[in-house]
Amino acid sequence: MRLFNCTNCSNVVHFENTGCVSCHARLAFKPSDLTMVALDSGNGALLPAVNAQAVFPKRCVNAEVGGCNWLVEDDDETGFCIACRHNVTIPDLSVSENVENWQKIELAKRGLFYSLLRFRLPLVTRRQDPENGLGFDFLAEDPQSSDDEPILTGHADGLITLNVVEAHDAEREARRVALGEPFRTLLGHFRHEIAHYYWNVLIRDRNAFEACRAVFGDERADYGEALNRHYREGPQPGWEQWFISAYAASHPWEDFAETFAHYFHIVDALDTADAFGLRTNPDVETPAENIELKRTFDSYRSGSAQTLIRAWVPLTLAINSINRSMGQPDLYPFVMSEAVFDKLAYIHQLIRSEASNSM
Incomplete structure (x- = not known):
């Protein structure tokens, strides 16, 4: 992952940052050229203004509740950024723990999409291809129900399922130990499951x-x-x-x-x-x-x-x-x-x- 600069004050910023600690501008990731740009914390305009003209970029619909710091650079009717528009199911956000876990998951997923964009790998949503497009089901088990089947991380025809409890460090570590794995991270899950999707796209579909x-x-x-x-x-x-x-x-x-x-x-x-x-x-x-x-x-x-x-x-x-x-x-x-x-x-x-x- 590269380091970035705030376009307003040139301070070094990181991929995960949503605000500049130097000039306090709001930050957003611009996926078309893989840069971080500064936004006016008050009106959301791009900083600095070009020829004194204020430009108001579109922020992802998930900016507030999901913590997404990516911009929407096309006219996609969903209002989601290129990473979030692949979501099919998100957990019940009326449960506070689900919100925290989902935000951690989305951060890891954006790390995945950064690499996908750098590699120029093809991306097709489930809306574009309901049967084989790339989608994500982020599911939470109901602690009040004893009838639910356990939610397992996996892939099926482009749909990647992840149990949101994986975002909880202690739970993920317990599963790592139980399975005898040397390495278990959210980003690792995403990179593994996306591989199954690209096996379909680059191997199966191309014979x-x-x-x-x-x-x-x-x-x-x-x-x-x-x-x-x-x-x-x-x-x-x-x-x-x-x-x-x-x-x-x-x-x-x-x-x-x-x-x-x-x-x-x-x-x-x-x-x-x-x-x-x-x-x-x-x-x-x-x-x-x-x-x-x-x-x-x-x-x-x-x-x-x-x-x-x-x-x-x-x-x-x-x-x-x-x-x-x-x-x-x-x-x-x-x-x-x-x-x-x-x-x-x-x-x-x-x-x-x-x-x-x-x-």
Whole structure:
């Protein structure tokens, strides 16, 4: 994630900010050019005024209750920004805890959409395509009912379901421990589930099965039985040599989704590191004895997966060492094998090809 500047006073601001701490202007994210703009806190006009003419950009309908800081830059009749218009169901906001959880979920979802926009991946809403468009059901269980089926995070034909209790840190950590996962975050959920959607869009709908199967295996294997076996018996011995996570070893669809999500982790974390001047990416085009560390590395536009990996590995070593020096567990609890590198290279090429086609 890049750092941004307030357009009114040039103070450094962050993606999550809704106001500038320096000039106190209201801030909004402009998705068309991925910038943060300042708005007059009184009348909502764009700051500074151009040629003394006040411009009043449209804020997302979810600006107040949902905490959305994105602008609406088209004439979409819903009044929602490009991220919020994909929502199908939101929790009952008369319940205060649901409001807090939903706002956390929406913040993570906007982080996902930032990457989708940077990658130029196609976005189709459920209104545009009711059967296969991208949509989100954010559901809350009724604590007064004993008949409700548990709400599980998942994906079905473009519709992503998330139990809003996942936004509660203690509950999410309890589930992580119970499932033996090294890593469980809201943003991670979104990146994993969106991968299933893009498997449909970029693989299934384009009949690109052969190349994908050559890397991840045959997805026609019984999915339900594969997951039942995974939860009953655990991952296959030696899974670390072939998969980024134990869950990835359960079925080719999950291998694709876990690798796809991991690619997003890598690219966006490198983007953040570069924004803060953490010089982890060597100029790999020069001889080893002349290597210089640069700060101009754009991970979202990297030409090769190998370049990303060369930058990523030393960064993970550094951040894990920092965590250990503070008595904290590793921030990055993964070990990547050569087989995983190859899978990441496939995902890199898949996304980069889509970006080239959209230009």
